[in-house]
Amino acid sequence: MLGHIARRLGSNGLKGISPQQLLPKETHRHLQSSLDTIRPISTVSLWPFSSQPRDFSQPNSSWSPEMQKVYDHYYALCDTDTENGEGKKRPWRKLPSYNRSIKYATGGIHLSKLIQAKARLFTRNVKEQGATFEYVVFVNKEEKRCVCVFQAGRLLEGAPGHVHGGAIATMIDTVTGTLAGFLSGPIMTANLNIDYRSPMPLDSVVLIHSALDRIERRKTYITSKVTSTDESKLYTEATALFVSISVGHLFGSRN
Numbered sequence: 001m002l003g004h005i006a007r008r009l010g011s012n013g014l015k016g017i018s019p020q021q022l023l024p025k026e027t028h029r030h031l032q033s034s035l036d037t038i039r040p041i042s043t044v045s046l047w048p049f050s051s052q053p054r055d056f057s058q059p060n061s062s063w064s065p066e067m068q069k070v071y072d073h074y075y076a077l078c079d080t081d082t083e084n085g086e087g088k089k090r091p092w093r094k095l096p097s098y099n100r101s102i103k104y105a106t107g108g109i110h111l112s113k114l115i116q117a118k119a120r121l122f123t124r125n126v127k128e129q130g131a132t133f134e135y136v137v138f139v140n141k142e143e144k145r146c147v148c149v150f151q152a153g154r155l156l157e158g159a160p161g162h163v164h165g166g167a168i169a170t171m172i173d174t175v176t177g178t179l180a181g182f183l184s185g186p187i188m189t190a191n192l193n194i195d196y197r198s199p200m201p202l203d204s205v206v207l208i209h210s211a212l213d214r215i216e217r218r219k220t221y222i223t224s225k226v227t228s229t230d231e232s233k234l235y236t237e238a239t240a241l242f243v244s245i246s247v248g249h250l251f252g253s254r255n
């Protein structure tokens, strides 16, 4: 969801969006004065971040052969870019995954207060590779659905030898939220219903399939199911409701 904030800021600078629409008046005033005092706005991009963050959904040595195989399968279905800009058009796209919602803020003290430098995304906050959440999301825009390949590490234990229900809920919220944000822009989870059908052993590699059910005004409804990679075993089913928000909602403004 916050990726959309970054994209909105990043792709257009602040052009096309009234800053007052995004932030409460006082915050906007501080933010604007911070930006104004750093460098002349006319000479620099308003992109407030200094470099590209690392993509944590790239293969690493903790991935099991099964995880790698499913990744390779979906990756082969993805759009490709070539050096001359002529990529092959395919239906799937791999989404990058960072460990911060918005990283490397350089917009001065007031922006830094809004975007805590030490904050980390819940699913990406353990440095040891493979210990917790290893995952990658592939999205199919045409079909309005996505598939997440998820390898559940040993630090996610709930019932002995099995993955904690909260960890599974976290991943479902993350994947359905990613799809809802991809389709509808800035959103927050309003409701998440989960049925746990079979216990999931630690170190399992599973697929989290999520699809758009419907959009009604500000409400985006997503369905989800978690299966084994061959889809023969059902672990979990869920429905989720996301409500579109203005960015100001996160900063105490309902405008």
Ligand SMILES: CCCCCCCCCCCC(=O)SCCNC(=O)CCNC(=O)[C@H](O)C(C)(C)COP(=O)(O)OP(=O)(O)OC[C@H]1O[C@@H](n2cnc3c(N)ncnc32)[C@H](O)[C@@H]1OP(=O)(O)O
Binding pocket: 001, 002, 003, 004, 100, 101, 102, 173, 174, 175, 177, 178, 187, 188, 189, 190, 191, 217, 218, 219, 241, 243, 244, 245
């Ligand atoms: C780079 C990083 C990426 C990384 C990718 C990571 C993605 C992770 C995604 C995780 C996202 C989260 O976990 S977010 C964290 C958990 N969620 C929250 O903290 C949200 C807390 N709740 C709220 O802020 C609010 O209640 C909202 C935003 C959900 C709704 O408030 P609101 O904006 O005032 O809207 P409101 O008028 O109440 O409701 C709008 C419509 O939705 C309906 N509605 C609202 N709530 C509900 C509900 N619980 N159940 C049913 N329906 C509901 C209303 O009836 C209404 O329908 P109608 O009248 O239109 O018919």
